[in-house]
Amino acid sequence: MREHFEEAxxxxxxxxxxxxxxxxxxxxxxxxxxxxxxxxxxxxxxNYILEALLPYSFHELKQQGADGLVFSxxxxxxxxxxxxxxxxxxxxxxxNTQILxxxxxxxxxxxxxxxxxxxxxKLLFGIAILYIVLLLGVVVLSIKTLMVGIGPAAFxxxxxxxxxxxxxxxxxxxxxxxxxPVLVPVLLWAAQHRRILAGFINKx
Amino acid sequence: MLNSVQLALIQPFTHSLAxxxxxxxxxxxxxVIAYGKIIQNQENGFAVSIEAGCNGVEAVIMLIAAVVAxxxxxxxxxxxxxxxFLAIQVLxxxxxxxxxxxGQWHSGIFEWAxxxxxxxxxxxxxxxxxxxxxxxxxxxxxEELGHES
Numbered sequence: 001m002r003e004h005f006e007e008a009x010x011x012x013x014x015x016x017x018x019x020x021x022x023x024x025x026x027x028x029x030x031x032x033x034x035x036x037x038x039x040x041x042x043x044x045x046x047n048y049i050l051e052a053l054l055p056y057s058f059h060e061l062k063q064q065g066a067d068g069l070v071f072s073x074x075x076x077x078x079x080x081x082x083x084x085x086x087x088x089x090x091x092x093x094x095x096n097t098q099i100l101x102x103x104x105x106x107x108x109x110x111x112x113x114x115x116x117x118x119x120x121x122k123l124l125f126g127i128a129i130l131y132i133v134l135l136l137g138v139v140v141l142s143i144k145t146l147m148v149g150i151g152p153a154a155f156x157x158x159x160x161x162x163x164x165x166x167x168x169x170x171x172x173x174x175x176x177x178x179x180x181p182v183l184v185p186v187l188l189w190a191a192q193h194r195r196i197l198a199g200f201i202n203k204x
Numbered sequence: 205m206l207n208s209v210q211l212a213l214i215q216p217f218t219h220s221l222a223x224x225x226x227x228x229x230x231x232x233x234x235x236v237i238a239y240g241k242i243i244q245n246q247e248n249g250f251a252v253s254i255e256a257g258c259n260g261v262e263a264v265i266m267l268i269a270a271v272v273a274x275x276x277x278x279x280x281x282x283x284x285x286x287x288x289f290l291a292i293q294v295l296x297x298x299x300x301x302x303x304x305x306x307g308q309w310h311s312g313i314f315e316w317a318x319x320x321x322x323x324x325x326x327x328x329x330x331x332x333x334x335x336x337x338x339x340x341x342x343x344x345x346x347e348e349l350g351h352e353s
Contacts, residue, residue: 011335011339013335013336013339014334016335017328017332020328024324028321030322041224096319098319098320099319099320102319102320102323103325106324106327172259174256177257178256178257178262178323179262179266181323182323182324182326182327183266183327186327186330197338200338200339200341
């Protein structure tokens with residue numbers, strides 16, 4: 001525990017914050033350049049999950065750059081929703097995955113800004129957890145986008161499940177887009193450096 | 205229940221953020237008006253609406269959760285929660301004002317700042333408040349945490 005006291009006592013918030021901002025400039029630039037590639041496995045996995053969750057209203061999830069494109073099983077004829085086969089086309093709706101994936105460069109900057117020996121394993125573990133959260137976020141964002149696009153009635157047709165309730169979808173959407181992308185990186189960072197944080201309150 | 209909290213607490217608070225932001229802008233830009241949660245430029249019609257997620261409430265909740273969960277004297281916790289609330293809202297008003305002008309200047313940069321940069325900045329603000337508080341916490345001994353290593 002002694003070394004954690006020492007790490008805590010020598011920890012400079014100012015130095016950490018300056019490093020964090022510098023690293024964020026780099027990591028966010030890199031993320032912006034490769035965000036389409038970063039989200040590719042997530043879109044592929046989310047497609048399988050959505051097929052299982054929404055067998056009636058969901059057709060396919062595709063990728064367009066860093067955006068997701070969710071296809072419904074509905075089409076439109078004369079302003080009315082009709083089954084896609086009848087319409088001859090599928091209605092599709094676009095959403096931005098970067099509002100979720102910015103948690104990746106944020107976590108990388110937090111981890112790299114921490115003083116002391118850099119542990120690659122911690123970085124990889126954090127990224128793996130963030131990918132799970134990102135997958136959940138893309139699934140929820142697809143569901144919300146589809147529900148808003150075709151309307152709750154067509155969206156729920158043939159299914160009466162609690163998680164397709166408009167309020168549940170709304171709550172999950174808010175939680176996954178507003179809270180998790182900023183909170184999870186910080187929680188992971190804090191969990192990985194909990195001994196230093198504990199050192200703050202156990203000063204010798 | 206959540207709706208009544210929104211009506212009684214969150215919405216009036218969000219409206220007050222719009223009023224404070226426009227009051228800070230007015231001495232420099234007389235074309236600005238605020239109504240409800242909206243700030244608008246009367247000259248070009250551009251407006252921003254302060255929605256859920258833009259009022260800093262989530263960030264304050266995260267700070268409160270972190271501080272309450274951490275073993276420390278209650279007096280110290282209350283001080284950091286009040287100070288942190290102030291720090292978050294000062295930065296949040298900076299966010300609202302900056303987005304109001306960025307939106308009139310460049311939609312691409314507005315989107316970047318709105319969706320990616322400012323949410324991270326607000327979270328970093330929460331983290332800084334928390335770390336500074338930890339750094340200057342009075343010396344206490346917590347046996348449970350002491351056994352962790």
